Amino acid sequence: MTMIGSRRHRVVVIGSGFGGLFATKRLNHSDVDVTMISRTTSHLFQPLLYQVATGILSEGEIAPPTREILRRQDNVRVLLGDVHDIDLAHKTVTSSAAGAETVTPYDTLIVAAGATTSYFGNDAFQLNAPGLKSIDDALELRGRIFGAFELAELETDPEVRTEYMTFVIVGAGATGVEMAGQISELAHRTLPQDFRNIDTRQTRIILVDAMDSVLTSFGTKLSAGAAKQLKELGVEVWLGEKVVDVDERGITVVDGADQRTRIAARTVVWAAGVHASSLARALAEQTGAELDRGGRVKVLPDCTLPGHPDVFAIGDMMSLNDYPGVAQVAMQQGKYVADVLIDRLRGRAPKGPFHYFDKGSMATISRFQAVASVGSRLRFSGFIAWLLWLVIHVLYLVGFKNRLTTVLHWAISFVGRGRSQRTTTHQQLVARAALHQLGVAQLGMPSEGRTDAPATSTSARVEADRRSSTG
Ligand SMILES: Cc1cc2nc3c(=O)[nH]c(=O)nc-3n(C[C@H](O)[C@H](O)[C@H](O)COP(=O)(O)OP(=O)(O)OC[C@H]3O[C@@H](n4cnc5c(N)ncnc54)[C@H](O)[C@@H]3O)c2cc1C
Secondary structure: OOEEOOEEEEEEEEOOOHHHHHHHHHOOOOOEEEEEEEOOOEOOOHHHHHHHHOOOOOHHHHOOEHHHHOOOOOOEEEEEOEEEEEEOOOOEEEEEEOOEEEEEEOOEEEEOOOEEEOOOOOHHHHHOOOOOOOHHHHHHHHHHHHHHHHHHHHOOOHHHHHHHOEEEEEOOOHHHHHHHHHHHHHHHHHOHHHOOOOOHHHOEEEEEEOOOOOOHHHOHHHHHHHHHHHHHOOEEEEEOOEEEEEEOOEEEEEOOOOOEEEEEOOEEEEOOOEEEOHHHHHHHHHHOOOEOOOOOEEOOOOOEEOOEEEEEEOHHHEEOOOOOOOHHHHHHHHHHHHHHHHHHHOOOOOOOOOOOOOOOEEEEEEOOEEEEEEOOOEEEEEHHHHHHHHHHHHHHOOOHHHHHHHHHHHHHHHHOOOOOOOOOOHHHHHHHHHHHHHOOOOOOOOOOOOOOOOOOHHHHHHHHHHHHOOO
């Protein structure tokens, strides 16, 4: 057994996402004590957030409690806390929950704090254009989407009714495409029989992107195929259009010829970009590591920080070899850094550098329609890609119970026309505006009105970074 003094080696893992969870699980049966600190109590499967937002799945199905997942792993303690200070000199992590501060010492630190929605410097957009990064976001969007149809049903002014029945999705990457496809399915398959005054098939769904293609990272062929499938679903694809304004009644876009166009819409979804957690900057400042344009901290080939072999940064918040911000990178790095640590503690020779094994990527467009790229050669679209998507997502969901109910809900939505999770609450709809008025930041997001400065100087710096993180 490897002992440090009279105690076991202490590992602190920040984040219960893909990187944090896979690192922690890999340390099962190792002679270390792991403390996982996360600002959420669950492990969130972000790739299916859009299905929570559009009423297919419940939040519990994609975000099981971390505590439950790790209940049989005796060497792990799970703490709720928003980490606002990492002190590399004294080897401590300070987190707070409900005003109470906890200082946790470590021997090895694994930081897997992910990324937040980026508004590319236009943080004011967040008030009227929620991103899709958390359960809060997904439930709020569910409230906004289903609520828009309810208000359209009540509306007597045809112009305002049209605004309610117009949905704009900003960002034509996988998340934007998936949201557009699902809103179209709602409007055309799920809702038509439920309303009396409106014909939900008249819904306008507009997918906007500053680039000139959808799903650009999937390559020309799949991108063109996806654009065609979206058009068949009735989605208007506006490419080469940059969003320059968002307010409560719509957005303004500008094209390459500087032509401004106003789109009146009461529901706007922001699926355009991400920025690394502000903890990446905190690490960079203390280690001299560089930050890239997305705010990600550049790590060494073994995922450690320069001069700090005891500190690892993994997943969406780190930059290495231009690896993409996808779940597989975070999972593989989580396992890798755990192995590096185990080898060190057992006195074995160091592992080689981290190499990402790209298993491919996929995006659904609607039921039975998807695109998938596997390796450098294999490209699928349509039903086969959708089947692949289905199998892989079921396999990666955590827990048998969740897999079972997810498959059941998919059958209800994809074979039938129903949506099992259409419940929305008033608080989901008003919380963003209320938090904004109170000057309280959404988790991980900057708040313009925020004036409260946390106690320590580093905390203040992290908070300040958080406020300017999309700048
Ligand atoms: C809508 C959406 C769809 C996606 N679809 C796909 C897909 O189809 N395929 C794919 O491969 N990838 C997809 N991704 C990307 C994928 O989810 C991420 O790459 C992956 O989650 C990164 O893992 P991570 O561990 O780095 O960060 P995350 O999974 O984001 O986890 C970060 C963790 O850190 C915690 N945290 C953050 N800050 C703090 C703090 N200050 N204190 C304490 N805890 C903190 C968070 O609560 C969270 O638990 C998608 C992402 C989104 C948002």
